[in-house]
Amino acid sequence: MSGKASISMILQKRSADIQAAWMQQLTTVSASSSGRLANDELKRQADGFLNVLNAAIKSGRTDNIDGPEWVEVRAFLDDLSRQRALAGFGSEETATFVFSLKKPLFEALRLESLADPQQFADDVWSITVLLDKLGLHTIKAYQRAREGIINRQQQELLELSTPVVKLWDGILALPMIGTLDSARTQIVMESLLQKIVETESEIAILDITGVPTVDTLVAQHLLKTVTALRLMGAECIISGVRPQIAQTIVHLGVDLQGVTTKANLADALALALKRIGVSFTRQ
Amino acid sequence: MDRIPILRMGRFLLVTLQVDMHDQLALRLQDDLTNAIQAKGAKGVLIDISALEMVDSFMGRMIADISGMARILDARTVLVGMQPAVAITLVELGLSLPGVDTALNVERGMRLLERVLSDGDDHRPR
Numbered sequence: 276m277s278g279k280a281s282i283s284m285i286l287q288k289r290s291a292d293i294q295a296a297w298m299q300q301l302t303t304v305s306a307s308s309s310g311r312l313a314n315d316e317l318k319r320q321a322d323g324f325l326n327v328l329n330a331a332i333k334s335g336r337t338d339n340i341d342g343p344e345w346v347e348v349r350a351f352l353d354d355l356s357r358q359r360a361l362a363g364f365g366s367e368e369t370a371t372f373v374f375s376l377k378k379p380l381f382e383a384l385r386l387e388s389l390a391d392p393q394q395f396a397d398d399v400w401s402i403t404v405l406l407d408k409l410g411l412h413t414i415k416a417y418q419r420a421r422e423g424i425i426n427r428q429q430q431e432l433l434e435l436s437t438p439v440v441k442l443w444d445g446i447l448a449l450p451m452i453g454t455l456d457s458a459r460t461q462i463v464m465e466s467l468l469q470k471i472v473e474t475e476s477e478i479a480i481l482d483i484t485g486v487p488t489v490d491t492l493v494a495q496h497l498l499k500t501v502t503a504l505r506l507m508g509a510e511c512i513i514s515g516v517r518p519q520i521a522q523t524i525v526h527l528g529v530d531l532q533g534v535t536t537k538a539n540l541a542d543a544l545a546l547a548l549k550r551i552g553v554s555f556t557r558q
Numbered sequence: 559m560d561r562i563p564i565l566r567m568g569r570f571l572l573v574t575l576q577v578d579m580h581d582q583l584a585l586r587l588q589d590d591l592t593n594a595i596q597a598k599g600a601k602g603v604l605i606d607i608s609a610l611e612m613v614d615s616f617m618g619r620m621i622a623d624i625s626g627m628a629r630i631l632d633a634r635t636v637l638v639g640m641q642p643a644v645a646i647t648l649v650e651l652g653l654s655l656p657g658v659d660t661a662l663n664v665e666r667g668m669r670l671l672e673r674v675l676s677d678g679d680d681h682r683p684r
Binding site: 465472477502504506508 | 637639641645
């Protein structure tokens with residue numbers, strides 16, 4: 276009797292036992308992890324997985340889970356991983372879903388092959404290899420789902436974080452918040468230049484109060500923005516330079532000559548108003 | 559052969575670039591413009607590139623060249639109306655056009671020239 280056939284048979288014969296034992300395992304794990312999943316839901320997932328797994332094992336090859344027989348199992352695990360990633364589960368908890376099946380399966384195999392230790396050892400080995408592969412596949416899918424979430428959040432952050440504010444007729448301000456990288460600076464630059472054209476402003480204030488660190492790359496991005504603004508015929512003032520950042524810039528040897536910098540936005544606005552010839556008096 | 563028209567506006571000359579430049583056209587423009595500055599005693603040149611969607615390094619160098627030539631003939635050059643995309647491209651190419659004054663549009667450019675000339679001092683470009 277070939278190993279696969281016996282595994283498949285045992286799976287079918289003892290499915291109720293396996294399922295019960297596995298559910299117990301899963302609920303202990305799930306309870307320890309703050310019980311985010313209802314038991315009904317967990318049971319539904321366990322049943323679903325056992326069904327597709329059984330079908331796949333029956334169809335033959337257990338050594339290659341990339342084969343067409345395993346399409347459904349893979350799809351099931353992908354789906355499960357994605358759901359768990361979205362629900363905020365850890366990678367460990369997600370993978371445990373598959374790994375916790377080992378104990379019930381081994382127990383079932385043991386009971387079925389009491390007389391044949393050799394067969395038992397073979398079966399245990401093939402099940403171990405199979406579940407390990409499926410577990411790794413689950414982690415991979417989980418990782419992919421997480422990366423997708425991170426990418427989407429980054430995109431949203433990008434759209435949220437580039438507001439161009441009009442401070443006065445002819446004066447625009449751009450409060451920059453968060454770390455500046457190439458992609459963000461590009462978007463910042465584009466939206467600022469576009470706004471300059473739309474509003475015919477001649478002065479733009481780049482406020483970097485919310486930028487945590489300035490390295491050579493960030494400084495270079497800032498200089499590029501200043502140069503692009505100058506090319507279009509607008510003037511740029513950088514404001515919100517914190518003492519630490521000023522020190523860093525000098526230590527890095529970045530040349531900010533020719534760029535007007537101010538310590539805070541108020542000073543920058545005062546200068547900008549002076550440039551366009553507006554003055555105030557206190558009454 | 560087509561040529562780029564040079565319009566006279568008071569003490570200034572206005573050149574509007576609308577077509578893609580090539581060597582011959584650029585040389586011809588430089589020739590025409592320097593002659594016009596000389597003949598009309600112009601004190602300022604406005605180069606309007608608001609219609610250009612794309613400026614390459616050749617174009618950038620040509621503008622810088624014209625600016626240098628005009629300066630020798632005692633005329634200030636102001637580049638006006640650069641599109642955002644063009645500005646970004648030039649910066650990425652590393653062409654920051656030092657020594658060329660810029661303004662948002664022709665009107666602003668004119669005002670800039672008038673201010674600079676009335677100051678009388680040699681206002682260094684930013």
